[in-house]
Amino acid sequence: MSLPSSDLPSTGASATTVAPRSKTRPAQPVDRGPVDRDKDAMDAINPPANSWALWRRGLDWPTVVWIGLAHLAALAAPFFFSWQALTAFLVLYVLTGSLGICMGYHRLLTHGSFQTYKPIRWLLAFLGGLSGEGSALTWVANHRKHHKYSDKDGDPHSPRHGKWWSHMFWFMPNRGLKWNEELLKRYAPDMLKDKGMLVLHKLFLPSHLFLGVVLYAVGYFGTGLGMGGHWYGCSMLIWGLALRMVYVMHVTWLINSATHLWGYRTYETTDDSKNLWWVALLAFGEGWHNNHHAYQRIASAGHKWYEIDMTYWFILAMEKTGLAWNVVRLRDIPKGTPPA
Template sequence: MSASIASIIDHSLLHPTLTDEDLGHGCAVAETYCVASVCVKPCDVARAAEFLAESDVAVGTVVGFPHGAHTTDTKVFEARQACVQGATELDMVVNVGRVLGQDWAYVQADIQAVTEVAHEMKALVKVIFENDFLPHDVYKIRLCEICRSLGVDFVKTSTGFGFVKQPGGHYAYEGATESDIRLMLENCGPDMRVKAAGGIRDYAAALHLRDLGVARIGATATATIVAEEQAALRDISSGTCNAFDQFQAIARGSPEQGTHDMATDLSTASELELVDDLVETGNEAVVPVYQEAVEAEAQEAAAEAKKPSVWRHGVDWPVFAWIAFLHVGALAAPFFFTWKAVGLFFGLWWLTGGIGICLGYHRLLTHGSFQTHPFMRRLIAVCGCLAGEGSPLMWVATHRKHHAFSDQEGDPHTPRDGGWWSHVLWLFPGNEEGGQDKLFSRYAPDLLKDPFMPFLHRTFLLWHWGLGFALFLTGWYFWNAYTGWSFVFWGIFLRLVVGLHATWLVNSATHMWGYRNYETSDDSRNLWWVAALTFGEGWHNNHHAFQRLARNGHRWWEFDPTFLTIRVMQAVGLAWKVVDRIPQFREKVARG
């Protein structure tokens, strides 16, 4: 017996009016019916990945949507960002204008760039042709040939938004036609598959496409399709197809059922509306299917609403002990004062906090604001490790998750959950078993590919013990034991405590106080005194508005020493591909 039709459905959640509530509901539908994937808007990738973390449903999104007119660099950035946030499938739209102009070199390079970054990030690539815009089969055949040569995973018929103006002035589209499907299947070769999308709203159409040989189906009417399938199977097993035929008639609003059209469109009706409509039309055979779905989704919503305590896994005692140990040690620093130790304090604070955290962990490893040599990348990561804020894997993954859910449900440290929570308390809840591995694989898969980064994670504490021992020996050998201890208490304990609180102020203070240059969807602010303590990181609203920029200071008086350091590195050949162009202030669209 064939698997359920749901197993090849990509449940589409791309309509521009979908809210966060709709997204959660759509993900629940996808999980209930065990579809192949959800295809969500790029802004929803991280949230969908959270919703579906415990399911087998893949998270997909679109690139260059809906008309493929983005530059190749933009598409590559979209693809990489989506993968970092949890997408494992990318539906990329070709540049339709370049296809119609037969600029095949551009089209091939465009597809190749996205395919390479997607495969590097272990994601599938589906290239959307938008067949309604292509008047001749020769375009579709050529696209199949290009995609096949580049190792693309799927070719796809339509975005579902490719409406063409008709002679009468109205707009319409055909979507997944049988002739196009057959043509694409004939030209995709043995290793590339076909995804049908556009206008697939019932089980009969989906079944026919599967029988033709498509491997995936893009649809919004997943609940309808699965319900029709289950009704048909039940009727076949009982020796009658009457109920299924009746359901099909209802779904199409046939004259036999009067003018009732199932709330105009099954693909936009809720499951509860469908149940009510089915009862009203006398077709109660299908009602149990929908009722089961509604009950399953209600249970999912109830579980979500419970919001289990963040302390359900207890306290992360190693983290608590580490931070407490540092604070106790910092209290001894005034009793071991030397000017040499003060100089050491500031030098190491800049090296580990300014270079290691601000320049390294944040702008280089998290956001890719510039590139450098692999050796420099690792050396800077060691400096960041010595700042005491966790390994590169932990820091980068947590920060990327913060950007994915900034000041929303899922943000690890939003002040909306309390000022002290955002400052330090968020560090102390324990992790579920395997929780760190999930966090790293979802938000820092690029760092996992470098064996040195997991090594730093495993040996995090050893670097601090080693540095402390080296500082003591240096002070004792060149001066005396008192100087050695002053180096330890000022160069390790006090430095780490001051650096930790400076970074924590970015999480707390700059989401509560200050001014805004840009309207963003979060509470980020620019705060001058935090910028002074964090080598430019306090210009936080600027950063949240344009996360990938290497510079956080956007006005002439917003001093950003970390960016100046990057400039020096660029001048001596240690940094390149620096993302430093500040868009005009009016170019940033309000997202509030």
């Protein structure tokens, strides 16, 4: 059987060269998309990050309304607590946070830390979409741009432009349709070629509506699970969808903000990235951020024995069962390779 390869565009960052680990398939040529241009060619159409001139252009209202409604609905969670809803919250927290965002969006689709079959790529992208943080297309493009200009002009969410800007305000200004189209073309051309990713992009909102209906139905009709009726339907909906989305969002956003502000540095990278243990615990290993910025394609964010990385455990489990291959490890980095 021919195995699919993972093609990543050039982001301009100091990419780490690793040798393919597979003995059954030679390395495939990488389609790097259009040649990258200077930052100003794209960003000159917008004022500087977190500037008054940028905010004067208005808000990206669909995004602001989406995030705002999720936060408002989450406020009702204390009034609709049930153990069944807490269980749904925890299960979906792992599925959308670790498998969807950390493994799917980040390590697989953004950096190509391992390879897998297309249906699994699409499944992980679907789970990532249910986090509420946008489709795989926009998430991957923004994150690749972040690595190219990390903590410099052009970084979408550097704390150097403001702590709250890096945490959650960076995606709220209206940069215009042209800017967003160019973002995808320049930083996710490989994703735009994948019809499955394009379908998931269009199904971002409908997928949440579908999940909401399922959660409410489980609560309303789930008499065998000790539930039943409108109150339990709302309990499952609020905890499994709204509160869980808000929690996963803020945990993920802490990687953009907190891990570029506080923590320790194992590697002397060219940015402000740091390793922060409590973010790593909340974000399934992603808080070992200095490690990741130093060698971005490594599947494990934890480089020390005590740096726990739950997402990497899932990747290893997939490798053991034949669902993942070409997993990039720290030992694959040629000796003497400087950090990014």
